[in-house]
Amino acid sequence: MRRFTSSIPVESVIIFGSYAKGQHGEWSDIDVLIVSDYFRDIDVLERFRLIAEYKVGRVQAFAYTYEEMVMMVKKGNPLALSALIEGKPLFESERVKRLMKKAKQLYTKKGRTWRLKQDNN
Template sequence: MGESAAESSWVRRIEEVLRKLGERIRVEAAIVFGSWARGGGGEWSDVDLLVVSSDVANLSILDRFSISAEYAREGVDLFIYTPEELESMVRRGSALALSALVEGVPVVTCDHVERLRREASSKYRRLGRVWVSLDASPTP
């Protein structure tokens, strides 16, 4: 069965965003998550995109927000983190990180993010709208 027009549209949007973003930073990983990854996106749904790049380590949160805001008018909610930040988010059980890593659709990937995807998938499960740890020991 072929792609719907809406699915084709979000794929083109992601390709274009990653092309433009790749001119500014090295994209080590990119994962579509949220409603599109779960099959619930529609014509008017934005696309949630997690991008991992070591190149943003020295950028302030405001600078990253400014970059992300440039793509909002294209219907893409862009979240940019370093590999270390993403790893810390997984350890803390961040819903954003877990949604992307466990349920997301990788567009670009690297070994570090694949390892985090396996770790998150083995340690967390979604129960309704919340993520629960499968590990009985408390997280520091």
């Protein structure tokens, strides 16, 4: 990950999923969210190819711009909400920190489903 973050300007890196929750097993992958405006003009398949060049071990990385993350929160995207609400940031920008706080204020998890909190409807 360090090799990747030194190659492109990265705004935030957040570990999420079973590793972030301390529920990982022997075969668990390590889910990582990378936020960077570097990805703005790169299509999703190309992003995965780019990330694969730096892949180490069982890391499963997801790459989005800040604006994409904002839209994903507005739409209740489970990947974005899991990363922003339950994830453990390795580092984050101030605006990603604010987005994490906003997501926590807006959403709650019921079982495996994210829902808007009642006072936000």
